Amino acid sequence: xxxxxxTTVESATLVEVSxxxxxxxxxxxxxxxxxxxxxxxxxxxxxxxxVEYMSSAGLREIxxxxxKVKRARGDVRVSQPSDRVLxxxxxxxxxxxLQIFDTQVEAVGSY
Amino acid sequence: MGVKEKRLTIPATLEKVEEACEFVSNFADDLGMSDDAxxxxxLSVEEVCTNVIEHGYKYKGDDQVIEVVCQPQSDHLxxxxxxxxxxxxxxVLNDPDPSAPLLERGDGGWGVFFVKKFMNSVxxxxxxxxNQLILKKHF
Numbered sequence: 474x475x476x477x478x479x480t481t482v483e484s485a486t487l488v489e490v491s492x493x494x495x496x497x498x499x500x501x502x503x504x505x506x507x508x509x510x511x512x513x514x515x516x517x518x519x520x521x522x523x524v525e526y527m528s529s530a531g532l533r534e535i536x537x538x539x540x541k542v543k544r545a546r547g548d549v550r551v552s553q554p555s556d557r558v559l560x561x562x563x564x565x566x567x568x569x570x571l572q573i574f575d576t577q578v579e580a581v582g583s584y
Numbered sequence: 585m586g587v588k589e590k591r592l593t594i595p596a597t598l599e600k601v602e603e604a605c606e607f608v609s610n611f612a613d614d615l616g617m618s619d620d621a622x623x624x625x626x627l628s629v630e631e632v633c634t635n636v637i638e639h640g641y642k643y644k645g646d647d648q649v650i651e652v653v654c655q656p657q658s659d660h661l662x663x664x665x666x667x668x669x670x671x672x673x674x675x676v677l678n679d680p681d682p683s684a685p686l687l688e689r690g691d692g693g694w695g696v697f698f699v700k701k702f703m704n705s706v707x708x709x710x711x712x713x714x715n716q717l718i719l720k721k722h723f
Contacts, residue, residue, distance in 0.1 A: 496634040497598050526623075528630050533692035540686060557623065564701055565694050566682025 474498065476523075477505045485550075485584045486514040487577070491523025494531035503534035506549070510538065515547025518580040522553035527561055539571065548572065552580035587615060591653040594633075596645025596667065601633045604652045611654040612661055617723055624702035625663065625721055631695035632665045632674075632717055640669025640715070660704065663719040672715060673708040 475492035486509050494502055509517060519535065521527075539549045550572045554562065562568045574580035592607045594600040609626040617625070633650055641648050651666040679700070680693045699719065700706055709716040 495630055496601060526627075528627055528634075529692060529694040529698055530634065532694055536686070536689060537691040540689075540691070543686060561698070564682065564698065565680070566684070569683075570686050 475501060477501060479505060479509060481514070482518075482581050483584070485516045485518050485581050487518045487520060487581060489520040489523070493526040494524055495526065495528050496530040499528075499530035499534050502531060503537060506534065506538035507541070510541055510545070510547070515542045515545045516584045517542060517547065517549045518552055518577065518584075519549055520552045520577050520580070521555070521558055522577070524558055525555055527558045529561075532561060532565055532567070535571075536567070548584075550574065550580045550583055552577045587611075587656045589653060589655045591651060593649050593651045596637050596641045596648040596650050598634065598637055600650075601630055601637070604633050604650065605629045607652060608654055608663055612721070615656055615661060615723065617661065617721070621721055621723070625661065625719075628699040628702050628719055628721075629663065629665065631699050632719070635674060635695055636665070636667045636669060636715075640667055640672060645669075657720075660720045660722045663721070665717045665719070667715050668713070669715060671710050673710075674717065675706065675708045 475490060475494055475498050478489045480487050488505060542549055552574045590611055594604050605626045608629045609622045612622045612625045636650055637645055648668055653664040655662040674696050677696055679697050703719045704722050705720045707718045
């Protein structure tokens, strides 16, 4: 089960996720990100402080959204991933593609 | 050791994958495996079952099953995941490239890769018209 909240802060759109992102619910994350992108909100901060678990299904949604915003010259920047989520990013080489921040403030302020 | 083999059969639907993950991770936990090892087992079972449902049964597995067997061995947990979809060896897939630029990547394809990284070994067998993926995780 995941909770997703979306708020506009300064020049970015903050997407805060909590729970376990797995094959059962990762599509909810994908739909939330795509809904913002479709509205033209392409400077996204994905705050993962509350995500204790993410499988490849979650990774797939993030990569898909990232590709879409990059084409529009936007970005998906990640804040506060747990060690386990960060490990998943690193294994897939996403840590060199995604900008990852220790705090939400830094991620929002990077835009 | 005192812990015997256990098996669970679930309908081949995404809604039931968590049940298989919990079954295996509880078994691993009861064996005294570390938190990291239990987590690695959980994630691997999710990835394998999801692949079977998506690519094997093509999301039409409501009347099909996935069988999960936990077998404690002297120095590792042996997890066997069995399905009746068309014969397919996921180990023949090329690993995705973590150094690939973003726009040259597929969106997904990381599941089997993670399983290979998190398990000590992964082997495929086809026996009695059933796919069997055998995962081993050391204590």
